[in-house]
Amino acid sequence: MEAIIITVGDEILIGQVVDTNSAWIAEQLNLQGIRLREIHSVSDTREAIIAALNRAFQHTDLILMTGGLGPTKDDITKKAIADYYETGMVFHDPTFERIQKLFERWGRTMTEAHRMQCYMPENAKLLANRMGTAPGMWFERDGKVLISMPGVPYEMKAIMTDEALPRLRERFAGQPIAHRTILTVGEGESRLAARIQTFEEQLPENISIAYLPNLGQVRVRLTATGHDQAELERLLDAKVEEIRHYLSEFIFGYEKETLPEVIGRRLNANDLTIATAESCTGGYLAHLITSVAGASEYFKGSVIAYANEVKMHQLGVQADTLRQYGAVSEATVLEMAAGVRAAMHTDIGLATSGIAGPDGGTPEKPVGTIWLAIDGPQGAHAMKLQLGKDRLKNIEYTASQALNLVRQQLDQLQEVSKI
Amino acid sequence: MEAIIITVGDEILIGQVVDTNSAWIAEQLNLQGIRLREIHSVSDTREAIIAALNRAFQHTDLILMTGGLGPTKDDITKKAIADYYETGMVFHDPTFERIQKLFERWGRTMTEAHRMQCYMPENAKLLANRMGTAPGMWFERDGKVLISMPGVPYEMKAIMTDEALPRLRERFAGQPIAHRTILTVGEGESRLAARIQTFEEQLPENISIAYLPNLGQVRVRLTATGHDQAELERLLDAKVEEIRHYLSEFIFGYEKETLPEVIGRRLNANDLTIATAESCTGGYLAHLITSVAGASEYFKGSVIAYANEVKMHQLGVQADTLRQYGAVSEATVLEMAAGVRAAMHTDIGLATSGIAGPDGGTPEKPVGTIWLAIDGPQGAHAMKLQLGKDRLKNIEYTASQALNLVRQQLDQLQEVSKI
Structure with missing residues (x-):
């Protein structure tokens, strides 16, 4: 069983919005054993929609369409679909009554645009939309199915979950x-x-x-x-x-886990806490850790130490270390990790110091020279990276490698506890 | 002038990744006055790629293709393109030497897969990729142009910016x-x-x-x-x-400036320094500031204070304040801003504290309750936001509003200096 997604809307074609609907639908279909053959994003004109339907139905028996339904759109999609099926439009009383009730509840008055929303292609079976005014629609002819849904993500998801997916499960038992x-x-x-x-x-x-x-x-x-x-x-x-x-x-x-999620879960399971001391990553490492809901269970805080005085006063890095080895060095980054661990009373201190770029390098320490260190229950350990000149890429790559240091210590801990 | 984007890769069709490349390319084309007709996402098989090329070139003279270039075996795009043009593959020495040098700099050895990457369709003009190993490719036949780029976003963007867009500007000089x-x-x-x-x-x-x-x-x-x-x-x-x-x-x-860039430039011009004290933004605010090259000129550092003990010990927030008003309060966030300003000897302290969500709210302080404060040469000022339940959105929106507080103080300073 194969399907094609058609997304309708110029906002996608001018780059104003990223099409996140398709990835969500794709995953749902995949879980049903329905293979997604292609995704087509087309303009919201009658001609583009009809051409897309004709083309897609040459290759598949199932089309899922999003976008082009709703009160502010011209509602071209519905008319284009009616024309594609060579059918007329009818006024749908139950939808009108439902929208009227919604507006009463909101204390607002229905506009003419909302009344126009109640006209549907004659051959449409309506799919209830508990999140908005425009219902989804199910069309079927010669064994081929078209599902049309609004483009607003939470409305599309509600219609898919409540109505479309259960019907698809019944209708198409696909190849495993x-x-x-x-x-x-x-x-x-x-x-x-x-x-x-x-x-x-x-x-x-x-x-x-x-x-x-x-x-x-x-x-x-x-x-x-x-x-x-x-x-x-x-x-x-x-x-x-x-x-x-x-x-x-x-x-x-x-599957869908992220590295910060995995580390958070494992820190929690081991009853361990963490803090970061960041120079070149500038807070990005802390951001990754705190992007996980519930991070406050194991993350106490960070010192972002761009200035050397912050490395000394807030992290206890020795002035001698900075003088002798420089801020980007194994000695400094180890003192940063130990320093933040001590200052914030955590089990693990994680530190980064490097030249993120694109400028600021020297012959001995070119741009992209980065030191990482961890100080934790399995001891202290530092490593060096030699990256390129792209600042953001260096920051993101370094943060990923720093989290990997935590993962490695957690693995070691697990090995130890097995012995 | 019209174009079609083809994105290649099963990862999009099974919903594993959201296609963000297309929106970025779409916006760039739009700025050049090139209308994007459609976007097609297709499978990474030889047949699907060739069929997509044939179909798209029926409607347009310009195709931009992303994905399916890289060192592993699932990358069959290049061969499919060569077959489409009925041409052979040739080994490209300069690319081999460039990759070899990259690996030498990284201190790693090239694999056979990387050597295979140096085979290119005979009729390809290569587009330099300063961010990775796989170059982009420009093909031209009968006045129709195909641009093929890797799917990794920062590599695709580098090739577009450095190579593809300048050539497109030359090649398709449209209406002013x-x-x-x-x-x-x-x-x-x-x-x-x-x-x-x-x-x-x-x-x-x-x-x-x-x-x-x-x-x-x-x-x-x-x-x-x-x-x-x-x-x-x-x-x-x-x-x-x-x-x-x-x-x-x-x-x-x-134009293309970002808020952190503008603030950095203006802090520098006014010879001012800044530090941040972050609870709910968890380092994202520092990350935005330090994503700008040269931020070390005006940014000294941050304290990310998730735990209350960090708010007290590292930022000097009074235990009484936390007890009486809670961590998410005007009083606390003002003490955090003043605290980091004093601890890091900067001209400006910027602080955030809130409930980022999706859980952790109370009836008095629901999820999305966030306090911001600035402490600087124009005095101290706090503001409250009431946002939704989406953790990442709350973090990003809050960081943006916090930077706006800095901008407003810089505006006030400018007004004062005019008087």
């Missing part, structure tokens, strides 16, 4: 498909691939592998298709076990 | 078009629009206006089309002057 995503950090895409080359070459034909790299992290995704869902799940579980043999030191999690 | 972007903060989209309603109604037909809102900031963009470039530029300069009359108190800059 299964996925596993293995999340890694600390090794690049190609070296990771080299480590599992033999594994990859021996994969059966119904399993494919993909590498999705992003700033020091690589997601490895396995996809299996076949006839028996349970068998696919077992097969992939076994394959994930195999990959763990090759990549265990780099794996930080699975 | 001019743009001005006015950057505002502190007033919502619809209230901003109401303030310049008269201005908007009196705009000549060849000028359009667009509001691009994002988390407390609104970019107001004027676009003029005509026959004489110089005349369009003069016309828009005059219109910008008019808008300044209505919106001066909200304007922080023009």
Whole structure:
């Protein structure tokens, strides 16, 4: 079973909004075993919509369409769909009454634009929208289904969850498909691939592998298709076990977790607290940690120490260390990690100091020279990175590697507790 | 002139990543006066890529393709393109040497996969990629252009900015078009629009206006089309002057500047230094400030104070204040701002404390209750925000409003110095 998503709206084509609806729908379809063949974003004109419908139905029996429904739009989508099916528009009384009641509850008066919303293509089955005024619509002809929904994300999601997905489950029992995503950090895409080359070459034909790299992290995704869902799940579980043999030191999690989430969960489980002392990452590391809801359980705080006087006064870095080795050095970053750990009474101190760029390098310490350190229950440890000249990329990559230092100490702790 | 974007990659079709590249490219094309006709997301198979190229070139002379370039085996885009053009692959020595040098600098060894990356379709003109190993490619046949770029956003952006856009400007000189972007903060989209309603109604037909809102900031963009470039530029300069009359108190800059850049430039010009004390923003405010190259000139550091003990010990907030008013209060946030200003010997202290969510609220202080304060040469000032339940949105919006407090004090300083 294959589907195509069509998103309607010039706001996407001029780059005013990012299309987040498609990714959400894609994931829901995927979980149903419905393969998404393509996504088409088209203009909100009658011609573009009809052309997109004709084209997509050449290749698929299921189209999900978002956008172009609502009181401020010209409502071109509905008329275009009616024209595509060569049908007329009818006034839908129950929808009118529902919208009228909504407006009464809000204490506002219905506009003519809202009344116009109650005209629907004659062949539409309506899909209830508990989050807004415009209902979704289900069309069916010659075994081909079109679902049309508003573009407002929470309205689309409500219609999908309440109405469209249950009907799709009934209507299309698709070919079984299964996925596993293995999340890694600390090794690049190609070296990771080299480590599992033999594994990859021996994969059966119904399993494919993909590498999705992003700033020091690589997601490895396995996809299996076949006839028996349970068998696919077992097969992939076994394959994930195999990959763990090759990549265990780099794996930080699975599926949709993020590195800060995993570390937060593990810190909590181990009853450990953390603080950061940041120079070159400038608060980004703390931001990653605190982007996780509930971070206050294990994160006490940070000192962002751009100025050397802050490194000395707030973190206790020795003036001698700064004079002898400089701010970007193993000695300084170790004192920063120990300093913030002591000042904030945490179990772990994590520190960064480097030349983020694009300027400020010297022959001995070029732009991209960055030192990281951790000071925790498994002792103190520093490492050096030699990165490029892009400031933001350096900051993000460094933060990812710093979190990896925490993960490694948590792994060591786990090993110790096993002994 | 019309274009079509093709994004290649199953990660988009299974909903694992949101396609943010297309919106960015769409905006760039729009600024060049190139209309984006459609966006197609397709699978990373040879057949899907070739079919997408054939289909898109039926409707347009320009395709921009992202994704499917990189060192691992799932990257078949290049071969598909070579097959589409019925050409072979050749080894590209300069690319090999460039990658080799990169790896030497990183102190790592090149893999076979990286060597394979140096094979290019014979008819490709390479577009330099200063952010990664895979170059972009420019193809041209029968007056139709295909640009292929890696899917990693910062690599794609570097290739677009450095190589593709300048060539597109040369290659497709369209009708003269001019743009001005006015950057505002502190007033919502619809209230901003109401303030310049008269201005908007009196705009000549060849000028359009667009509001691009994002988390407390609104970019107001004027676009003029005509026959004489110089005349369009003069016309828009005059219109910008008019808008300044209505919106001066909200304007922080023009074109591509960011609020942290503007504030950094103005702090430098006034020889002022700044530090932040952050609770709910968790380092994001410091990150925004330090994302600007050269921030060390005016930014000394921050204390991220999640735990109350950090608020007391590192920032000097009184235990009584926390007990009487709580951590999320005007009194606490004012003490935090004064505290970090004193501790780091800066001219300005900027502080945030709130309930970022999605949980942790109380009836008196629901999720989204956030206090901000500034302590600087123009005195101390606090303000309260009442936001929603989305943690990341709350963090980003709050940081933007905090920077606006700095901008307002800098404006006041300027007024004073005029007197």
